[in-house]
Amino acid sequence: MAKSRLVHRTPGDARLLPLGAGGEGHRPVRRARPWQPHGFPGLGVGWCLAREHWGKGYATEAARASLDYCLRELGAEEVISVILPGNSPSIAVAERIGHRYLRDIQYRGQTVHLYGQRLSSK
Numbered sequence: 001m002a003k004s005r006l007v008h009r010t011p012g013d014a015r016l017l018p019l020g021a022g023g024e025g026h027r028p029v030r031r032a033r034p035w036q037p038h039g040f041p042g043l044g045v046g047w048c049l050a051r052e053h054w055g056k057g058y059a060t061e062a063a064r065a066s067l068d069y070c071l072r073e074l075g076a077e078e079v080i081s082v083i084l085p086g087n088s089p090s091i092a093v094a095e096r097i098g099h100r101y102l103r104d105i106q107y108r109g110q111t112v113h114l115y116g117q118r119l120s121s122k
């Protein structure tokens with residue numbers, strides 16, 4: 001198995017950052033983590049990288065680790081992601097970690113794609 005290139009900054013929420021990304025992780029980018037903000041349709045994994053770190057596989061690696069954390073540590077049976085239509089890089093991350101398109105939903109006043117997977121379909 002390939003060695004992880006990520007550092008696990010905050011074990012409590014499995015926030016992950018690419019190793020060598022620089023800084024001390026104060027910027028709200030370069031991470032993937034479980035989250036469920038108010039009104040969110042389930043336990044989600046979110047990902048966001050600084051532009052200079054796109055195209056290196058970091059988001060997928062971090063998202064996969066966060067998904068594992070949700071399923072194994074948090075005991076989630078289903079993990080979702082909410083993605084704006086047309087955000088193909090994000091859809092690609094979702095699909096690479098095993099998420100499948102579920103349906104379109106209304107979230108915060110807009111139509112978004114709901115992706116996700118259940119424990120049994122991991």
Ligand SMILES: CC(C)(COP(=O)(O)OP(=O)(O)OC[C@H]1O[C@@H](n2cnc3c(N)ncnc32)[C@H](O)[C@@H]1OP(=O)(O)O)[C@@H](O)C(=O)NCCC(=O)NCCS
Binds near residue numbers: 048053057083090092
């Ligand atoms: C969504 C987002 C994180 C995706 O970033 P990304 O760089 O495309 O995704 P990854 O980090 O997983 O990198 C995958 C790419 O790295 C490439 N790659 C290069 N080296 C790699 C390696 N060692 N291992 C794996 N992949 C590698 C892959 O081939 C892939 O390239 P491709 O897109 O040409 O197929 C990024 O576009 C982003 O931060 N967007 C703004 C925030 C956002 O929209 N977040 C999602 C909200 S729903």
